[in-house]
Amino acid sequence: MAQLSDDCFAFGGPMMSVDKAVGLITTRVDAIADIETVALVEADGRVLARDVAAPLPLPPFTNSAVDGYAVRNADIPQAAERAFPLDGRIQAGALAQAPIKPGYTARIFTGAPMPPDAETVFMQEDVRIDDNGKIVLPSGLKPGANVRPAGEDIPKGHIALRAGQRLRPQHVALAAAFGLVGLDVVRRIRVAVFSTGDELASPGEPRAAPQLFDSNRFMLMAMLRRLGCEVSDLGILRDERISLANGLKQVAGSHDLILTTGGVSTGEEDHVKAAVESIGSLVLWRMAIKPGRPVAMGIIDGTPLIGLPGNPVASFVTFVHVVRPTVLALAGSLPEPLLPIPVRAAFSYKKKNGRREYVRVSLRRAQDGRLEAVKFPREGAGLLSSLVETDGLVELDEPITHVEPGQDVGFLSYADLL
Numbered sequence: 001m002a003q004l005s006d007d008c009f010a011f012g013g014p015m016m017s018v019d020k021a022v023g024l025i026t027t028r029v030d031a032i033a034d035i036e037t038v039a040l041v042e043a044d045g046r047v048l049a050r051d052v053a054a055p056l057p058l059p060p061f062t063n064s065a066v067d068g069y070a071v072r073n074a075d076i077p078q079a080a081e082r083a084f085p086l087d088g089r090i091q092a093g094a095l096a097q098a099p100i101k102p103g104y105t106a107r108i109f110t111g112a113p114m115p116p117d118a119e120t121v122f123m124q125e126d127v128r129i130d131d132n133g134k135i136v137l138p139s140g141l142k143p144g145a146n147v148r149p150a151g152e153d154i155p156k157g158h159i160a161l162r163a164g165q166r167l168r169p170q171h172v173a174l175a176a177a178f179g180l181v182g183l184d185v186v187r188r189i190r191v192a193v194f195s196t197g198d199e200l201a202s203p204g205e206p207r208a209a210p211q212l213f214d215s216n217r218f219m220l221m222a223m224l225r226r227l228g229c230e231v232s233d234l235g236i237l238r239d240e241r242i243s244l245a246n247g248l249k250q251v252a253g254s255h256d257l258i259l260t261t262g263g264v265s266t267g268e269e270d271h272v273k274a275a276v277e278s279i280g281s282l283v284l285w286r287m288a289i290k291p292g293r294p295v296a297m298g299i300i301d302g303t304p305l306i307g308l309p310g311n312p313v314a315s316f317v318t319f320v321h322v323v324r325p326t327v328l329a330l331a332g333s334l335p336e337p338l339l340p341i342p343v344r345a346a347f348s349y350k351k352k353n354g355r356r357e358y359v360r361v362s363l364r365r366a367q368d369g370r371l372e373a374v375k376f377p378r379e380g381a382g383l384l385s386s387l388v389e390t391d392g393l394v395e396l397d398e399p400i401t402h403v404e405p406g407q408d409v410g411f412l413s414y415a416d417l418l
């Protein structure tokens with residue numbers, strides 16, 4: 001388990017910027033040291049635990065990049081085309097044969113090893129065969145053309161994958177190209193997830209008239225799984241300090257992170273703060289972010305706790321800025337800063353100076369070919385439809401006070417957040 005000190009998340013300022021929050025998390029959360037080996041088919045999405053040095057060069061041997069005809073550099077026709085007698089035929093997977101004879105050309109196929117002394121390949125589309133069956137090669141080809149030298153992709157010994165890399169399909173492909181059957185990865189981060197609130201009923205259970213079905217827990221568990229976590233679904237805790245405290249205390253030793261949603265505002269029925277204070281330590285981070293409300297950060301028996309707000313959109317957005325970096329830090333992942341891409345705003349918007357705001361938008365292709373962000377028409381932080389019917393978030397930095405149609409804004413796709 002991660003063992004964090006009680007004052008790990010302490011923060012003195014009245015309002016914390018998003019960058020400050022991410023910075024504090026990245027520097028104060030220690031990575032888990034447990035490593036396991038997984039087969040390549042299981043490696044996607046896991047965090048690599050050790051550097052991987054190339055055990056062989058890629059490609060492993062010099063080979064032809066095209067179907068065509070191989071020659072020595074000295075034989076490349078200079079001023080005019082020239083007819084060559086054929087000597088040899090090398091298929092992909094065949095051993096390279098004897099050195100190519102001066103003045104001859106060899107038939108060669110894509111991926112086949114170059115014969116010794118042959119350095120250049122003519123594409124078959126660029127040659128013709130004359131009446132005598134000779135191969136007529138045109139003049140002017142660059143020496144070394146259409147050849148893939150051994151190690152041109154990755155030389156042997158090069159650190160090709162770094163510890164902390166969150167593995168994607170292309171990283172798995174590279175490990176396979178090295179002939180590896182498995183990779184050492186950090187064990188999955190274990191996260192306990194609770195919803196809190198008397199107004200919540202679990203799907204599948206009866207719902208009383210003044211209740212709504214708990215949706216945040218399923219959203220958060222799905223987001224955590226996308227970050228590679230092992231999730232314990234711990235259901236709903238009632239708005240009552242003692243049972244909240246008991247529920248949280250029970251999972252502290254056996255999980256790396258406790259995540260709750262709801263009950264972190266400052267109303268009389270927001271009991272998460274008092275519950276955590278009775279069994280551990282807690283600070284409320286008032287983050288300068290919209291949508292979002294106070295986020296609770298705490299430590300129970302050395303286990304970090306994050307309490308997200310209850311409104312679904314606030315919960316989603318604060319997850320991205322607080323839970324995501326925490327999970328990445330616990331897994332020892334290299335930081336993955338979110339980089340908004342510029343799109344054109346098709347909306348106007350007023351915002352508060354000094355606060356980071358996120359606008360739910362859909363993308364469309366404008367007449368001139370540029371991508372335009374269309375704002376979801378309503379703004380409530382409780383509107384699940386606003387997340388379902390949009391493509392991502394426009395990020396408006398702290399100093400911005402208004403957006404006019406036509407202005408460039410930064411867009412974060414939902415697909416890139418997890």
Ligand code: AMP
Nearest residue numbers: 195214215216217262263264309310311
């Ligand atoms: P709270 O942060 O506890 O004050 O909750 C704010 C609002 O968010 C509540 O009034 C609920 O409508 C909504 N809410 C809280 N928890 C959930 C949940 N788990 N799923 C869906 N909506 C929730």
Ligand code: MG
Nearest residue numbers: 197262263310
């Ligand atoms: Mg509540």
